[in-house]
Amino acid sequence: MGGLTVALALNQRLPNEQLVYLGDTARVPYGTKSPDTVVKYARRNMQFMRTHQVKAVVVACNTVSAQGVKTFTQKEDPPVFGVIEPGARMANAVSTSGKVAILATPGTIRSNAYPIALRALNPSIDVFQVACPLFVPLAEEGWMDHEVTNLVAETYLSELIGTGVDTIILGCTHYPLLESVITIVAERLLGHHVKVINSATVVAETVDKALAQLNLRSSHTCGAHTFYATDVSHRSQVVADRFWQGGQRPAPVFEHVDLPN
Amino acid sequence: MGGLTVALALNQRLPNEQLVYLGDTARVPYGTKSPDTVVKYARRNMQFMRTHQVKAVVVACNTVSAQGVKTFTQKEDPPVFGVIEPGARMANAVSTSGKVAILATPGTIRSNAYPIALRALNPSIDVFQVACPLFVPLAEEGWMDHEVTNLVAETYLSELIGTGVDTIILGCTHYPLLESVITIVAERLLGHHVKVINSATVVAETVDKALAQLNLRSSHTCGAHTFYATDVSHRSQVVADRFWQGGQRPAPVFEHVDLPN
Numbered sequence: 001m002g003g004l005t006v007a008l009a010l011n012q013r014l015p016n017e018q019l020v021y022l023g024d025t026a027r028v029p030y031g032t033k034s035p036d037t038v039v040k041y042a043r044r045n046m047q048f049m050r051t052h053q054v055k056a057v058v059v060a061c062n063t064v065s066a067q068g069v070k071t072f073t074q075k076e077d078p079p080v081f082g083v084i085e086p087g088a089r090m091a092n093a094v095s096t097s098g099k100v101a102i103l104a105t106p107g108t109i110r111s112n113a114y115p116i117a118l119r120a121l122n123p124s125i126d127v128f129q130v131a132c133p134l135f136v137p138l139a140e141e142g143w144m145d146h147e148v149t150n151l152v153a154e155t156y157l158s159e160l161i162g163t164g165v166d167t168i169i170l171g172c173t174h175y176p177l178l179e180s181v182i183t184i185v186a187e188r189l190l191g192h193h194v195k196v197i198n199s200a201t202v203v204a205e206t207v208d209k210a211l212a213q214l215n216l217r218s219s220h221t222c223g224a225h226t227f228y229a230t231d232v233s234h235r236s237q238v239v240a241d242r243f244w245q246g247g248q249r250p251a252p253v254f255e256h257v258d259l260p261n
Numbered sequence: 262m263g264g265l266t267v268a269l270a271l272n273q274r275l276p277n278e279q280l281v282y283l284g285d286t287a288r289v290p291y292g293t294k295s296p297d298t299v300v301k302y303a304r305r306n307m308q309f310m311r312t313h314q315v316k317a318v319v320v321a322c323n324t325v326s327a328q329g330v331k332t333f334t335q336k337e338d339p340p341v342f343g344v345i346e347p348g349a350r351m352a353n354a355v356s357t358s359g360k361v362a363i364l365a366t367p368g369t370i371r372s373n374a375y376p377i378a379l380r381a382l383n384p385s386i387d388v389f390q391v392a393c394p395l396f397v398p399l400a401e402e403g404w405m406d407h408e409v410t411n412l413v414a415e416t417y418l419s420e421l422i423g424t425g426v427d428t429i430i431l432g433c434t435h436y437p438l439l440e441s442v443i444t445i446v447a448e449r450l451l452g453h454h455v456k457v458i459n460s461a462t463v464v465a466e467t468v469d470k471a472l473a474q475l476n477l478r479s480s481h482t483c484g485a486h487t488f489y490a491t492d493v494s495h496r497s498q499v500v501a502d503r504f505w506q507g508g509q510r511p512a513p514v515f516e517h518v519d520l521p522n
Contacts, residue, residue: 025294026288026294026298027287027288032401032496033286033287033492033494034492034493034494034496034497036492037287037491037492106496133398133401133402134395134398134399134402134404134409136398137394137395137397137398138395140293140394141394141395143395146416147412148395148409148412148413148416151408151409151412152409155407155409230298231294231295231297231298232295233294233295235293235295235367236295258522259522260521260522261519261520261521261522
């Protein structure tokens with residue numbers, strides 16, 4: 001479901017492009033599972049995308065992107081974009097202290113994908129990682145303004161007190177829903193100069209530029225978006241509506257699809 | 262992972278029996294997914310159990326049990342025990358007000374399995390259901406004594422104020438880990454006479470009696486338990502240790518198994 005925050009940004013930046021969206025709702029969350037399982041599922045998702053003749057694939061999930069797109073793509077695949085590198089690039093451009101924090105799932109943190117990407121851009125950067133496993137269920141519950149979410153954010157962000165961090169990457173596509181509470185808590189605990197980076201918009205910008213360079217941008221509106229999910233329920237529709245807030249109407253309506261294990 | 266609370270109770274009640282445990286850790290949680298997906302996974306899990314020639318199967322998950330064992334078993338299967346009916350029986354025996362609350366996953370609540378089971382025992386019973394989706398991630402994080410868990414429990418249990426409930430069923434196998442905080446909050450909000458029911462021990466008692474009746478109880482210690490999981494990681498071992506607290510050493514060590522979709 002978190003991928004919808006990226007789909008929304010893509011849709012706003014590239015309104016002419018037709019989206020084929022797949023949410024593996026029957027097997028999420030990925031962020032608390034092992035790399036082997038995450039890569040296996042990513043391969044199945046990529047197989048599905050191949051059957052839809054898309055011109056580009058955006059891996060709108062940090063946990064999957066953190067395993068490296070090479071682990072689940074083939075040479076003949078269309079261009080594949082992860083969400084780690086764009087966020088790292090933006091953080092490096094924005095930070096003046098050279099101290100950057102990553103809030104992400106346990107899987108993304110364990111992969112060290114963000115520290116690797118940031119140090120490739122700037123070898124002297126300091127990276128502080130905090131695994132935030134409760135943010136995904138809180139975002140899915142829609143407890144955006146709840147006292148509980150505030151307390152959870154305080155618990156996680158207090159690990160950053162005294163580090164000198166001035167930039168925080170929301171390293172999971174669910175977290176933009178909690179951006180407001182995370183920002184408030186971060187400013188209180190770490191100072192008002194702290195910047196919180198939602199990488200969805202910079203991912204959309206990256207895709208836009210790459211499509212232009214490859215001469216693949218649509219100059220006119222294409223067909224309607226299609227939204228597939230491996231588990232479709234009343235609940236998944238409610239959660240989807242929450243993530244699509246502010247997006248072009250109508251809200252996503254999911255079509256059920258079965259993927260092999 | 263929640264199934265381990267039931268496995269532990271079975272092991273304590275029936276120390277001679279050899280357990281074959283399967284945790285579908287690659288696809289959990291089930292409690293927020295649709296009935297179709299839950300039943301599909303339950304069928305795969307049952308197929309796995311058939312290959313192990315077990316003499317009885319305990320469905321140590323309320324969300325699966327709530328779909329009814331008939332949705333995923335065949336006539337020639339060994340006896341299959343769900344966890345709903347034993348908990349309902351105990352609640353009915355214990356409640357003096359005839360007002361019983363169910364704390365469970367959204368899937369179990371939506372199924373109405375507990376109200377149906379309770380009214381079959383006592384048509385005049387009043388049942389109050391509260392979906393508690395955040396309890397599973399909190400239990401897996403091990404935030405048993407955390408202020409956040411206290412606040413989440415208060416949020417959920419405040420729905421029961423004024424209902425006259427005197428008995429609360431922990432309708433998810435994860436919740437026994439939070440039994441202490443749930444009990445403290447329940448006593449504060451609803452009164453000190455409230456009883457909190459962890460159905461693991463009554464499930465074990467039910468299985469014990471049924472095996473005795475069928476002449477299937479072991480009179481001597483059998484081989485070592487085996488613990489299978491569809492996703493094995495450092496994290497799953499840590500969570501397993503947490504659920505096995507107080508259990509016979511050594512703690513479960515998972516063997517990886519792949520199940521079809």
